[in-house]
Amino acid sequence: MTAGVTAGVTGVPPSALDRLPTPCLVVDAAAAGRNIRRCADFFAAQRAALRPHFKAHKCTTLMRQQLAAGSCVGVTCQTSWEALVLARAGFPDILIANQVVDAAALDELAEAAAIARLTVAVDDDAQVGLLAAAASRHGVPVGVLIELDVGAGRCGLPLGDPSLVPLAEQIARQDRLSFRGLQAYEGHAVLRDSRSLPPGRTASPSATRCCSSRPTSTRLSTSTTGSSPGTAPRSPSGRSMAAGAIV
Ligand SMILES: Cc1ncc(COP(=O)(O)O)c(C=O)c1O
DSSP, X not given: OOSOOOTTGGGSOHHHHHTSOSSOOOOOHHHHHHHHHHHHHXXXXXXXXXXXXXXXXXXXXXXXXXXXXXXXXOEEESSHHHHXXXXXXXXXXXXXXXXXXXXXXXXXXXXXXXXXXXXXXXXXXXXXXXXXXXXXXXXXXXXXXXXXXXXXXSSSEETTOTTHHHHHHHHHHSTTEEEEEEEEEOGGGGGSTTOOOOTTOSHHHHHHHHHTTSOGGGSOSEEEEEOGGGTTTSXXXXXXXXXXXXX
């Protein structure tokens, strides 16, 4: 989606909204602008940078506004197709914050990696094999994060899982893959009144414990967390934050 950022939607009569062909993105441009500014200002004072998530609005115009506002290290998306759209639209640094195993999706991922610096999450050695094969078939470099489950109960290695370091080593051994660090989605904070997380259930303690003192190829160069609702009352625990619900 590239167009359709409409000014003053709040002033549009419901009858006009009723006539919009759906699905379509309806944006209160002034409110979106305020939210984007506020988020960039918040992150300007943090150790972590923003990596805004594409999945929420799927709109490259809004994504450009988010990057232009500052405090960003790149963009995040959830699927290979989104990554390809972003790469073709000129976004140079893309994280797919998800595991990719489907054959067609792996080809899309590799196509995106031919255009932009691409990073993807894994939580299993079979995924590493598939990724390595796709990267070498297409002759492209792919960065890899290992996802940890810090409580959302969706994907990721359980905290303390002994396969973490062997998995990082397996990634580092692949010609076209490089191990870039860890990902942890803190979406479970959404369901907590305080939005706070129990000790040890955020990305950073696990990140620091895990691959420090390892060979250079498996040292962390980054860690990324996610979930906007968990962000507001505290400093993000990773080095970048894949926030989606902020526009
Ligand atoms: C892995 C991951 N990171 C980041 C996000 C963005 O979360 P939010 O929209 O709460 O900011 C999501 C959303 O589901 C996600 O799955």
